[in-house]
Amino acid sequence: MRKILVTLLFLIFGTSAFADCNIKSGSINILANDFPALRTFVETSKQCKGNADFKVTHSSEHNKIAVPALTANPSEFSARIAANSSIVPLMNQDLIRPLDDLVKKYGKGIQDSQLITIDGKVMAVAFMANTQHLYYREDILKDMGIAVPKTYEEVVAASEKIRASGKMQHPYAAAYKAGWNLAEEFVNMFIGHGGEFFKSGSAEPNINNAKGVATLNMLKKLSELSNPDYLTHDSEEIKVEWESGNVALMTLWASRSGTLLDDEGDPNITKATKLAGPATVGGGNIPAATLWWDGFTLAKNRSDADADATFRALAHAASNKKMVADAADQAVWLVEGFVPGPKSIGVIEAVKMKAKPYPMLPQMGLMHGALGSEIVEFLQGKESAEQALKDVEAAYISKAKEQGFL
C-alpha cells in the first residue's frame, strides 16, 4: 500500500514537470541544427506547447536558411537555435529581438549564467556548451606505453610512435574537410598559440605572423598522420574511421561523444574509447580549442504573441531539470541541476583550462570563410605557409571591403 502511495505521489509530482505552460495561442516554429541534444531540447519544449501551433525544422544546412528566412517579414521561423558563430549574422542584420522582458516575465528557472547579453540586452538563452577535445584509445596507448597526450606536440609524437609500430597507418583524425571544418581547426590551433585574428580595435587581419605559421605547420604535421583523404573528412566521417578501429587519437566535438560511446559498433573499441581535455600547443597554457554555446534566439520580424508563446515553450526546456537528468549523456547542459557525467569531461576540462570562446565578431565569418579555402594548398604542399597566410589575408580583405568592414 505504501509503495502504491509513493508511486502515486511520484507520478503526480513527476507529471507536474510535463504540465503545459498554459500557452493559449500563438504559433511556434523553430529552426535548429540536427544533432541528438538539440532534438531532445526541442522535444522537451514541445511538451508545454499548450494550444499553440508547433513546428520545427532540424537541418544541418541551418546556417544557409537562417538569414533569408528571418529577413522575411513575417519571418518563417519564430525561433532559431544558434551558437556563438551563427548568432553573429543575425545580429549583423538586426534579425533577433532582445529577450529582457520575456526573461523577466517567464524565465523563472533560467540561470543568469545562461543569458547571452550584448550591450546589456539579453539576445539569447544558452542551454548547452560544446568544444572540440581529444579522444584516445586506452588499449593502444597502454600497449605502447604512451601517456595520454596533453599537448599537440605529444599527440604528434604518440601518433608517430603508433605508426612506426605498424599498428595503424593513420593513427590521428580530425575534421579537416576543406571549408568550414578545416577553418575551425585553424581557429582552434591559432587561439592555442595565443593568436588574435584582428589587429586590436579594427577589422584588419592579423594572422600572417609567426603564430600563424606555427599554426599551419602543426596542422600539416597532424594531417600527415591522418587518413590521406583528410581534406574530405568531416566529423561524421572521422567518427566512422574511429568506429572502424583505424584511429587511436582524435580531436572531435564533445557533442558527438554520445554516438561514439553508444552500444552500436565494436564493443571493444567502445570500451577502450576514452575522453580527455583539449590539448595545448606550442607551450601555451590555454587549450587549442574554442568554447561554444548553443542557445535560442527569437526572430524580430514576428508578432509579439508568437514570440511570447515561443519563449515560454523554449524556456520550459531551458530550465528543465528532468530533461538534463534524462539526457545527461547527450550534452554538457548549462541548465540548473545538470550533473556532469564521464562524457562531459572534454568541455569541463576545457573550461577549467580557461579555453577561449569562439570569437563573436561581426567580421569573423568572413575570416572563417577565407581560411577554409586558402590554406588547402599549403596542406597539399603546393605553397609555403607564408604564402597561404598572405592569400587568406588578401581574400579576407576583398570580402571585408565588399561588406563594408574595411
Add this chain to the structure above:
Amino acid sequence: MPNKTFFWFFLPTGLAMILFIGLPIISTGIQSFYAQHDQIVKEVKKCDPFGCTVSIVVDNEETSKIREAKPLGKFNGFGTYTDRNHLAVDEIKKFWNETDSFGAFIDQVTNLPFYKALIFTLTYCLFVTPNVLLLGFIIALSLNAVARKIRGPLIFGTILPMIVTPLVGSLVLFWMIDSQGIIGANIQNLMNDPYLSLKSSKTLTWITIIIYGIWHHSPFAFVVFYAALQTVPQEPVEAAIIDGASRFQRIKHIVLPHIYPVVTFVALISLMDNFRVFEPIIGFSAEGSAQSLSWLIYDNLVNEEVILFGSAAATSIMTIVGIAILLAPVLIRTWKEFRIAR
C-alpha cells in the same frame, strides 16, 4: 513561316524568357556594381556562459538609417570585378613587375581564386567536350550496327549515366575512390603506396572529375547522334560500298557531312553545360582541389555566414561573358552558313 505567325508563336516563350531569364540577369548585373555600406560598429560588453568581454557589434540603428536611404548599398562600379577575388587587376600588375620569369608570374596568377577557378573550368571544358563528342559518336555508330533485337536494352543501358542524378552518380564514384573503396584501395595496392589518395591529390581529383564528366555527358551526345544516324540516306552509302569504300571512308565522306549540323549543336550544348560544371565538385567534396566558376558563385552565396551578393553577381556576369566568348566561334560559323544557305 511568315514573320507575323512566328511572332505570335514565339510571344509566350519570349515573355517567359524575359521575365524569368532576362530580368534576373539584369538585376544580377545591377547588383554586381554595388557593395555593402560601410559597417558602423560600436564597442559593447558581451557576456556568455564563459565570461564577459568587450568587443564590437554592428550598430543596427545607424546602419538601418543608411540602408533605408540607399537600399542597394554603396555604388562600387567595377570595384568588385577588379578586386583580388575576381579579376585582380592590381595584383596582376604587381606580379608582372615583381616576378622575373614568366613561369613565376603564371604561378602567382593561378594562385588567385578567380583564375584558379577559370583554369579548372576551361580544362574541364577542353577535355570533356571533345571526348563526349567522340565517345558519343562511337557509341552511336556501334549501336547502329548491332542487331535490332538487342538494340533496345543496349540503348537503355547506355543512357543510364544521364538518368542517374548527377549528385548520386558522383557520390557513387566518390565512395569507390575512397582510400578504402574498391578503386582507391586497388590503386594503392598497384602503386604500392599506402599514402596515395585520389581525393587529396589535385591532379588525380581533376582527372576523376573529368572522367566523371565524360561518363555523365556522353549519353546525351549519343542519343542525338543516334537519332541523326537514322536519317542518313542509304543510297549513297550503298553506292560507296559498291565503289569499294571502307567503313572509315564511308563515315568520313558520307555520314559525318550529313550529321554535321547536329555535331555543332551537341558541341554548343556540351560547351555551355561544361562551362557551368558544379555538381561533381560538391559530390566529390573536391572544393579543396578543384573550384569552378559556378562553385565560386555558390561559395559566395552559401558558404559564408555573410552572403556576398556583389561577389556572386560579378562572378555570374563574368560566367555569362565567358560562355559567350566560348560559343562565339561556333555561333559566327553557324551564322555564316545560314547566310550562305539563304
